[in-house]
Amino acid sequence: MFYRGKYVDGGDGREMGPKRQRILDQPTPFYGASAGSSFMYNDASSPYAYVGQPPFPVVRLRGLPFDCTEADVTEFFHGLDIVDILFVHKNGRFSGEAFVVLGYPIQVDFAIQRNRQNMGRRYIEVFRSKRQEYYKAIANEVSDARGGSPRQSARARSYDDAAKDSAQHTGVLRLRGLPFSAGKDDIMDFFKDFMLSEDSIHITLNMDGRPTGEAFVEFANPEDSKAAMVKDRMTLGSRYIELFPSSNEELDEAVSRGR
Template sequence: IVRLRGLPFNVTQDAIMQFFQGYHIPNGAMAVHLVLGTNSRPNGEAFVEFGSEEAADAALAKDRASIGTRYVEVFRSNLEQMHQALSRANNGMPYAPYPTFSPMGPPMYGGAMGAPGGMGVVDSVVKMRGLPYKVTRNDILEFFAGLSVPLNGVHLMFNEREQPTGEAYVEFSSPEDRERAMSKDRQHMGGRYVELFRVSRAEMIQA
């Protein structure tokens, strides 16, 4: 099993299968588990079950390769870690390895059925511009120290050549945290002042 992080939010199971083309995934798309985060929406993370430990090790060669305009981090994982992550996404309910089908897209794993989502959801996303090109997710979390950012809530942006663009999107746990975050607009990080903008989750997904 491997874990993927930094996936585009509109990624499909087929796109992940194509990313690992040539590697042995015996169960096809059923072995690709997209993880849901805030409001039962994809959080940019997934797990993939390979046919053997050797195949999973070989798949690590795809670490930091691109899907779309984002580079994807690939880590070794195991069944226990996968179930823990998917159970967290399911609001603590035990993970059942069967997809929940959405009429709007591919099967999704985890997530709380009936959790608030779709119409009426208040966006809690901030776009950052002017970041140092060597910025890391931890740097951004430190910049927003004291505010609540969900697991995998920091999304660094890269161009087609896998180079940082100096932009990032950050999902906060509440609109109140986003408003507090906006007080950091034009503060400095690594010698550069950083601009902050309120954006919708739809804008982030399309970025």
Template sequence: MFSRGKYADSGNGREMGSKRQRLPDSNLSYYGASMGSSYAYNTSSYAYMSQPPPFPVVRLRGLPFDCLESDVADFLHGLDIVDVLFVHKGGRFSGEAFCVLGYPLQVDLALQRNRQNMGRRYVEVFRSKRHEYYQAVAAEVSEMSGGSGGSPRRSVPRARSYDDGKDAAEHTGVLRLRGLPYSAGKDDVLDFFKDFGLSEDSVHIVVNSEGRPTGEAFVEFANAADSKAAMVKDRMTLGSRYIELFPSSAEELDEAVSRVR
């Protein structure tokens, strides 16, 4: 099971140091546990050789400028994605991202996607290292907080019209959440919206066909006025992740839930 301190200096990885901004250890623990005996087998060879496993991260380059985490997940379909970190320069998305995977051997599988297409653009996939990833995290946190020391908020790589569209969207009392920590449960979402008096039955965590959280959820509010008021929480943080909110509908909620039945 992954935990802090699991990765130490080696040819491809370094010791995991202080807690990073967006990747709680619980996420790594979740994926390590979910892979069970398969993960234990894959890491046993490192233990046998008395060498720590490399930190499982790749760098993507050439991403579309409206790329989202879900697009990266589709591009790396079949791999366990623990975190996606988009790289910004001067407040603009650079077309690069780091992707932390569930375990080291998946890095080789990700590299097989090199120069495959995402939409109309081909994406380059490179092997990366722990310190490069954490340097990017530090740079992103600094840029998001603007040096003010406040709660970091990532600049979303979309045009202004994207936000205008959310502001103009009709509210039906349902919001879709994106960017949830994979370890987040209903209690975490209820705490995020603690001012709205929600119940557990109003929170729906979306999972994939294997029962793993996708990082999305739907929340049903008492009325459209409450869901519109809750949009003030858009891009605020839950744990160490910023959360995006989108006006949704009962139909979209039903469709998301029915996909895994």
């Protein structure tokens, strides 16, 4: 479900976070995935064919509202295939910047056309970026998630942890912060110490049928879901995942909204 292949700058695409590779070397031509579909950049029959290796399809945003969500960024780039959104933090606070990885290199040109368009009352600057800048930001975020530069104050994190510890477990967990390219197999691998089936994993979608970055997982029993909380704030791809005790009612409501 993640990018595979090599990029024009010669890198092998391995992410700096050790938990998982976002991009894998393959002996075949460059393949990518977006919204559940695959494509091959150097297929001569493709409208997005390139001679040689394609550029890495990433742009950088600046001036985002501080309450900005992934859904806001997705709407800002409505019509484009978004593979990943990485918000940039400095000293534990959102900086108003983000990196957006797109499905095809040609979509970078369309994204640049939205430079200085508004998101709410803010106008957003959109720049071309590079693979190295994106992966440097990933490394910083992974370091933050491990405590190198806490993204929350110690008091706020302690409060959140206490609330999670005291919550009643029903066997259902809600996941937040998933990469948009993550699929059920990635979530099963994330919880590989537990017996899960694809039917027990529910990736939520918005009204346009796009992933929201959240999912619900049904465990065999409340004891398993409580034990799985040890994975809270661990990384999947470039993202650290937050886990919350949930319920069948919340699961049903979230699934029905995406239908």
